Amino acid sequence: MKPMSFLIVDDNSIALREVADILKYLGYKDLHESGTASEAWAMLRIKELDCVISAWDMPEMTGLALLKIVRNDERFDQLPFFLTDSAFTQVKVVEAGRAGITGLILKPYDIETIKGKIESIPEAMGAGVPSEAEITLDEGMRLLEAEDHEGALKVFEKLVSEGESAEVYYNIGYIKSAQQQYQEAIEAFRKATQLDRLFAKAYEAMGRAYKAVGQPKQAEESLHKAAEIYMSSERDENAEEILNEILEVNPDTVNVYNTLGVLYRKKGDYATSLKHYEKALKIHPKEPNIHYNIGRIYIDLKNPEKARSYFSIALRLAPGFKDARQVLNAIDLGFTSEL
Numbered sequence: 001m002k003p004m005s006f007l008i009v010d011d012n013s014i015a016l017r018e019v020a021d022i023l024k025y026l027g028y029k030d031l032h033e034s035g036t037a038s039e040a041w042a043m044l045r046i047k048e049l050d051c052v053i054s055a056w057d058m059p060e061m062t063g064l065a066l067l068k069i070v071r072n073d074e075r076f077d078q079l080p081f082f083l084t085d086s087a088f089t090q091v092k093v094v095e096a097g098r099a100g101i102t103g104l105i106l107k108p109y110d111i112e113t114i115k116g117k118i119e120s121i122p123e124a125m126g127a128g129v130p131s132e133a134e135i136t137l138d139e140g141m142r143l144l145e146a147e148d149h150e151g152a153l154k155v156f157e158k159l160v161s162e163g164e165s166a167e168v169y170y171n172i173g174y175i176k177s178a179q180q181q182y183q184e185a186i187e188a189f190r191k192a193t194q195l196d197r198l199f200a201k202a203y204e205a206m207g208r209a210y211k212a213v214g215q216p217k218q219a220e221e222s223l224h225k226a227a228e229i230y231m232s233s234e235r236d237e238n239a240e241e242i243l244n245e246i247l248e249v250n251p252d253t254v255n256v257y258n259t260l261g262v263l264y265r266k267k268g269d270y271a272t273s274l275k276h277y278e279k280a281l282k283i284h285p286k287e288p289n290i291h292y293n294i295g296r297i298y299i300d301l302k303n304p305e306k307a308r309s310y311f312s313i314a315l316r317l318a319p320g321f322k323d324a325r326q327v328l329n330a331i332d333l334g335f336t337s338e339l
Contacts, residue, residue: 008032010054011060015109019109037066044070049079056083072235077100082104090159176188186209243263264276265293
């Protein structure tokens with residue numbers, strides 16, 4: 001039987017080492033460490049790992065956000081995933097359970113606790129969250145589906161009083177939007193995104209609330225953030241829909257055309273990608289990154305001479321543009337196949 005491999009994630013190097021030492025004591029040798037959730041996600045995509053033990057609270061991306069990204073990828077829907085924290089409120093338990101957690105580990109760490117959690121993996125996979133917490137949240141969701149907004153609001157506000165939760169704040173924002181209380185909705189969505197910086201649906205809903213109150217700049221910023229998160233988790237259709245929605249708000253926004261260019265290039269639709277980059281260029285003809293991105297498309301299209309002209313413009317506009325200079329050097333040396 002293949003020995004288990006572990007990915008330990010924590011921005012606190014002392015806590016990271018503590019978990020690693022316990023796992024070594026228990027006989028596990030194939031250990032991998034990461035100080036950030038984003039780095040951990042990159043490692044998961046290139047290494048075959050058997051279990052993740054991640055801190056909940058981390059500055060750049062939370063462990064819960066990492067869990068959601070992992071579960072959104074069908075390759076990892078059965079990967080054992082534990083979250084660690086110094087305290088778990090009922091709301092946190094519910095939120096982790098709904099995201100697909102395998103188990104929760106309380107700090108400070110204990111050898112027997114971690115040993116028991118690992119031994120219980122076969123039983124824990126697919127286990128539900130505690131019934132009382134699940135019933136409370138499900139009650140709120142049922143009331144929301146029945147359009148009993150006042151009743152649902154009371155349930156969600158009760159859950160918030162027991163501990164902050166991004167999902168609960170999102171549901172409160174949804175209700176406030178339905179009641180056309182957009183400023184309160186925006187505040188709720190903002191709290192949701194503060195608790196979960198990768199909560200695309202909350203950014204999306206916040207953008208639409210800003211649209212409703214006539215604040216197009218804020219609407220564009222929130223919607224664009226949602227689109228970027230969708231793209232990072234390879235949900236390109238959602239991103240495309242939102243980006244086109246932004247163009248309805250502001251047809252002269254260069255960031256959206258640029259992002260659409262990135263999206264279509266990623267799909268291999270170079271003709272559509274070029275159209276969007278060219279629109280961006282009409283708005284900001286002196287933006288070096290747009291020239292650089294168009295150059296990258298011509299590299300993909302095996303047209304290095306055309307690419308050279310765009311990289312040269314990018315470098316002329318921004319003499320310190322390191323990537324543009326490196327690509328131009330590669331073209332001069334005939335190394336375009338490696339770009």
